Amino acid sequence: MADKNALYWKACLRLIGSCLLVWFLVSYVFAILLVEPLNTIHLGGYKLGFWFAQQGSIYTFVILIFFYSWQMNKLDHKFDVYEE
Amino acid sequence: MELQALTYLVVGLSFALYIGIAIWSRAKNTSEFYVAGKHIHPIANGMATAADWMSAASFISMAGLIAFMGYEGGMYLMGWTGGYVLLAMLLAPYLRKFGKYTVPEFIGDRYYSQLARVVAVVCLIFISFTYVAGQMRGVGIVFSRFLEVPLDMGLFIGMGVVFIYAVLGGMKGITYTQVAQYCVLIFAYTVPAVFIALQTTGHAVPQIALGSEMLDGSGSLLGKLDKTLVDLGFGSYTEPFNDKTMIDVFAITLALMVGTAGLPHVIVRFFTVPKVRDARSSAGWALVFIAILYTTAPAVGALARMNMIHTVNGADGTGIYYKESPPWFQTWENAGLIAWHDHNQDGKIQYAAGDAFQGKPDFDGEKRGSHGERLVKNPGEGKVAKNAPFANEIYVDRDIMVLANPEIAGLPNWVIALIAAGGIAAALSTAAGLLLVISVSVSHDLLKSTFAPQITEKSELLSGRIAAAVSVCIAGYLGLHPPAFVAQVVAFAFGLAASSLFPVILMGIFSKRMNKWGAIAGMFTGLVFTSGYIIYFKGVFLEPFAANTPENWLFGISPEGIGSVGMVLNFTVASIVSSLTAPPPENIQNLVEDIRIPKKLVREE
Numbered sequence: 001m002a003d004k005n006a007l008y009w010k011a012c013l014r015l016i017g018s019c020l021l022v023w024f025l026v027s028y029v030f031a032i033l034l035v036e037p038l039n040t041i042h043l044g045g046y047k048l049g050f051w052f053a054q055q056g057s058i059y060t061f062v063i064l065i066f067f068y069s070w071q072m073n074k075l076d077h078k079f080d081v082y083e084e
Numbered sequence: 085m086e087l088q089a090l091t092y093l094v095v096g097l098s099f100a101l102y103i104g105i106a107i108w109s110r111a112k113n114t115s116e117f118y119v120a121g122k123h124i125h126p127i128a129n130g131m132a133t134a135a136d137w138m139s140a141a142s143f144i145s146m147a148g149l150i151a152f153m154g155y156e157g158g159m160y161l162m163g164w165t166g167g168y169v170l171l172a173m174l175l176a177p178y179l180r181k182f183g184k185y186t187v188p189e190f191i192g193d194r195y196y197s198q199l200a201r202v203v204a205v206v207c208l209i210f211i212s213f214t215y216v217a218g219q220m221r222g223v224g225i226v227f228s229r230f231l232e233v234p235l236d237m238g239l240f241i242g243m244g245v246v247f248i249y250a251v252l253g254g255m256k257g258i259t260y261t262q263v264a265q266y267c268v269l270i271f272a273y274t275v276p277a278v279f280i281a282l283q284t285t286g287h288a289v290p291q292i293a294l295g296s297e298m299l300d301g302s303g304s305l306l307g308k309l310d311k312t313l314v315d316l317g318f319g320s321y322t323e324p325f326n327d328k329t330m331i332d333v334f335a336i337t338l339a340l341m342v343g344t345a346g347l348p349h350v351i352v353r354f355f356t357v358p359k360v361r362d363a364r365s366s367a368g369w370a371l372v373f374i375a376i377l378y379t380t381a382p383a384v385g386a387l388a389r390m391n392m393i394h395t396v397n398g399a400d401g402t403g404i405y406y407k408e409s410p411p412w413f414q415t416w417e418n419a420g421l422i423a424w425h426d427h428n429q430d431g432k433i434q435y436a437a438g439d440a441f442q443g444k445p446d447f448d449g450e451k452r453g454s455h456g457e458r459l460v461k462n463p464g465e466g467k468v469a470k471n472a473p474f475a476n477e478i479y480v481d482r483d484i485m486v487l488a489n490p491e492i493a494g495l496p497n498w499v500i501a502l503i504a505a506g507g508i509a510a511a512l513s514t515a516a517g518l519l520l521v522i523s524v525s526v527s528h529d530l531l532k533s534t535f536a537p538q539i540t541e542k543s544e545l546l547s548g549r550i551a552a553a554v555s556v557c558i559a560g561y562l563g564l565h566p567p568a569f570v571a572q573v574v575a576f577a578f579g580l581a582a583s584s585l586f587p588v589i590l591m592g593i594f595s596k597r598m599n600k601w602g603a604i605a606g607m608f609t610g611l612v613f614t615s616g617y618i619i620y621f622k623g624v625f626l627e628p629f630a631a632n633t634p635e636n637w638l639f640g641i642s643p644e645g646i647g648s649v650g651m652v653l654n655f656t657v658a659s660i661v662s663s664l665t666a667p668p669p670e671n672i673q674n675l676v677e678d679i680r681i682p683k684k685l686v687r688e689e
Contacts, residue, residue, distance in 0.1 A: 009680050016173045023169045027162045027341075032334050035155070035324045045295040045304030050322040053158030054150070054382040055291060058165045058375050065172045065368035072177075073361055081683040083359045 008079040015075070019068050026052060026060040091230050091501040098268055098505045099245055102512070105264055106249030106257045114545050117254030118185040118524050119355040124259055126362040130369025132262035132513075133353040135269065137164075137344075137370070138377060139215075140222025140511035143269060146378075147489075148482030151385035154313075154321035159333050161378050163340025165371060170345040170586075172367030176354040178593045180363035181679045185355065186521070187348045187585065188529045194592040195600040196672055198534060203607055205529050207584050208348045211577045212518045213562065215349075216555075219515035220563025223508060229419060229487065230504035236564060242512060243560040250516045250523075251552045255356060258516045265509035270376055272506025273486075277380050280387050280493045290383035309390050315401075316393070317437030317472025321386065328642075329634070335645030342651055343578030346586030349521045360682040388485040391492050396435045396478065403432035403474075406455040412491035417458055420447060421481035421488075424457050427466030428475060431455055438469030438476040445479045519559060523551035576618055579643075583610030583650025591658060596676045602662025610654030617650075618643045 030038060035049035043051050076082040111117040124132070142164075150157030182190050188208060192201025220239055227238020249257045274290070281293035285305060294305060302308050310320045319326030325333070344350065353370075354363045396413075398404040406424065413433075416422045423445035424433055441464050448459040466475045487507075490499045527548035532539060539547070584607045591598040591606070621632040621643045630636045632643065641649060667673075 005677065005681055012680070019169070019173060023166065027166050027337065028334060031158060031162060032324075032330060032337065039323065043295065045297065045306055047306070047322050049324065050155055050158070050306070051295070053155060053324075054161055055294075055379055057158075057162050058379055061165050061169050062368065062371050062375055064169055065371055066365070068173055069361070069364040069368055072364055076361065076682055081681050083361060083682045 004079060005081075008075065008081060011075050011079070012072070015068065015071050019064050022060065022064055027057045031057050087497045087500060088232070090497055091504050094498070094501040094505045095231065095508060098264075098509060101264055102245060102261045103248055105260045106253045109253050109257045109260045111252070111254035111256045111545075114185075114528075114541055114548065116256045117545055117548050118528065119352070120254075120256040120259050122356055122358055124356040124358075126357050126366035127369050128263050129259070129353060129357050129362075129366045130371075131266045131373050132259045133350065133366070133370035134373035134377075135262040135266035135509070135513035136353060136517035137350060137374060137514070138269065138510055139514040140219055140226070140507060142377065142381075143273065143507050143510035144222065144226070144483050144486050147381045147384040147388065148485035149385075150382050151389040151485045152482055154319065154326065155324045156326070156328050156333060157382065157385065159328075159337045160340065161382065163337045164344055165374060165378055166337070166341040167344025168367050168371040168374070170341060171350065171354070172364055172371075174590055175345060175351060175586075175593070176363040176367050177360045177682070178679045179351060179589070180354055180357065181360050181682060185352075185528055186524055187351050187589070188525060189533065190592065191585075191588055191603070192529070192533070194672065194675065195588070195603045196669065197600040197604065200588070200600060200604050200607070201529060202534065203604070203611075204585065204588075205525050207580055207607075207611070208525050209522055211347065211580055212349060212522045213559070214577045216515050216518040216522075216559040217562035219511045219518070220559050222511040223515070224563060226504060226507040226511065230500075230507075239560060239563050242508070242515070243556055246512055246516050246519065247553065247556045250519050250556065251549050254548065254552075255352075255520055255524075258520055259356060261516070262513045265513040266373060268509040269506040269513075270373070272502040272509070273377055273384075274380055275502060276490045276493070276495055276499050277384050277387075279495050279499070280391070280489065281383060283493060284387055284390070290380045290387075294383040294386055305386060305390065309386055312390070312393055314471075315473070316397075316435070317469045321389075329640050331640050332634075332637075332642050332645055335639075335641040335648045337645075339582050339645045339647035339651075340578055342586050343580075343582035343647055346581035346584075346589070347577070348525075348581075348585065349517045351589075352521055352524070353517070384489065385485060388489050388492065391489075392480065392485075393435060395492060396433055401473075403430070403434040403477075405431050406433055406457055407431075409433060410492075412488050415491070416481075416484055416488050420445075421484050423447070423460050423479040424477055425460055425463040425466075426453075426455065426457075427463070427477050434474045434477045435480075436469065436472040436474055436476045438467065438472060439464045440466075440476045441479050515559065519552055519555045522555045523548050526551040526555075576615070579614045579618060579647030579650060580611065582647035583614040583654055587651055587654040587658065591655070593676065593679060595662075596673050597662060597667055598658065599662050599665055599668045601665045602658040602660075605661040606654040606658025609657040610650040613653050614647050614650035617646045 031053035038049035039047040041048040115121050188201045188204035191204040223242030224235040224239035228235040249261050277290040278288050281290045282288050285293040285296040286299050287293040287296050357363050357366050442462045445460040446462045448461045451459040453459050468475045532544050588603045588607050620629045
């Protein structure tokens with residue numbers, strides 16, 4: 001039982017880690033650190049770096065949370081810790 | 085209908101709605117008063133969280149902030165949304181599993197320490213009052229601008245309404261009113277944005293309009309805005325780091341994100357949903373509802389700035405005569421949000437880079453100049469800024485970008501009335517959420533758990549109501565007599581949340597080894613370092629010790645962003661101290677294992 005919970009926790013940490021990697025990438029890397037090179041690329045009337053800073057990162061955050069929530073429910077079922 | 089009457093009608097109807105909801109959803113016991121009985125649907129909780137989160141400042145000031153900052157405005161947009169990712173993945177579900185009522189309660193139990201709990205309560209009360217003072221002020225300002233009642237009067241009405249539903253309904257009443265308030269505020273925000281987006285670009289969706297071509301064939305909106313601003317001597321709108329460095333933007337974004345996740349009035353919202361998985365999805369819904377406003381704001385900002393420059397500098401870009409200025413210009417000049425000084429004596433208004441006044445304009449009573457403009461006592465030297473075609477002659481308060489937007493764009497009166505109701509909804513919902521966490525902390529953490537553990541549930545509920553009533557009065561007092569530091573303390577609230585609360589909660593969940601000494605030392609370090617740095621440069625109660633300029637900052641990080649350094653220090657000190665002292669007792673390690681697993685509810689109330 002304890003082992004199974006430990007495995008569940010490991011899987012959770014892996015999921016959280018990959019989601020936060022994306023979180024960091026779109027906001028800190030694309031919108032701040034690499035904003036100048038990305039601004040040379042255009043997305044419609046937007047410069048890409050600027051788009052990430054004022055639009056794109058926010059959309060990504062929303063998608064990330066729902067993705068995380070969906071994956072967590074799958075993990076909960078898989079490890080039989082789903083709350084009835 | 086006359087604008088004034090229409091505004092009264094719309095605002096009055098919205099108040100009737102809030103009070104009706106409050107009476108319908110009275111709290112009957114402490115669980116309902118503290119966490120709405122944990123019966124709130126995740127989508128409804130998401131809406132309530134969004135209303136709780138979006139304050140008068142988000143509604144009234146943010147678009148203007150972005151309009152004047154351009155790219156750098158993105159740090160607020162990302163900072164105030166990215167925190168929800170941290171909240172959803174790192175805090176909310178585990179705190180919900182913990183299953184109690186307050187954030188200090190978690191800290192006190194997890195670190196088996198009354199000291200840790202009391203430190204957390206102090207942080208919480210300080211953060212919340214800081215914040216709520218601004219909200220009450222916001223209610224007063226909206227009232228005085230739209231309903232032409234004195235600011236004090238507006239504040240008293242706002243206090244009365246919050247009093248009714250916070251004291252009666254507790255968390256349950258607040259939650260359902262916030263759902264209604266969210267609907268009012270988001271409708272009020274998006275309707276004018278859609279109108280303006282359509283007028284300028286032909287696209288109804290503001291998020292698309294921002295990246296579109298102008299209807300008048302002058303190229304893309306952002307491209308044109310860049311060019312117009314550079315021609316007037318400003319920095320480009322979309323190019324980064326005009327007035328802030330990369331490291332500072334990075335640090336501020338991080339401090340805001342982590343601070344958001346650590347704000348107690350946001351965290352407790354996730355205690356109200358029925359299940360752990362609801363806490364996860366509810367954070368997603370909250371962010372959806374917040375994102376609707378936060379992705380619209382940059383469009384409103386850019387469109388409003390463009391409209392404003394065109395109206396003021398005229399079609400040929402040389403300025404318009406004051407006598408021919410549009411009615412909104414004079415309306416908001418009368419309200420003191422716009423000021424004009426004719427530096428070059430040509431009778432025309434010109435807008436460019438540079439300061440027209442020394443600081444904020446100091447109006448000379450109601451005295452009028454030769455053109456009919458309000459006289460100002462502190463005009464600047466009227467120098468032409470570098471790269472600008474002429475000297476700047478006007479002061480524009482950033483709140484104008486939302487408040488006057490419908491008038492600038494010539495929208496119908498009912499849209500203006502709606503903005504008033506929306507602004508009031510935004511301020512009231514945030515104020516109520518903050519007042520509730522304060523009163524719950526007082527009645528639950530201080531009374532029930534620390535000083536008077538023997539009180540019955542009934543008297544605990546009563547003391548919660550009394551604490552709520554007292555907090556409303558204190559908040560009202562702070563709104564009436566804002567201490568000089570109120571404007572500077574937003575950095576404080578986020579900095580403290582980021583450097584004290586967030587790290588200890590996070591380590592309490594993700595580290596079984598973290599013990600009470602580590603947590604207390606970490607919290608203390610983060611708190612002292614962050615508040616010390618802010619006071620050093622901003623001098624909250626004292627004179628600042630050093631000029632608040634980039635040369636003096638540590639690593640070039642401004643006081644707004646220093647919470648991120650405080651957070652790192654907190655983590656570091658906590659880990660070192662904890663590794664040198666005894667591990668937490670076994671029952672605490674079991675508690676940590678419990679909160680990580682959604683099933684197997686051990687400590688159900």
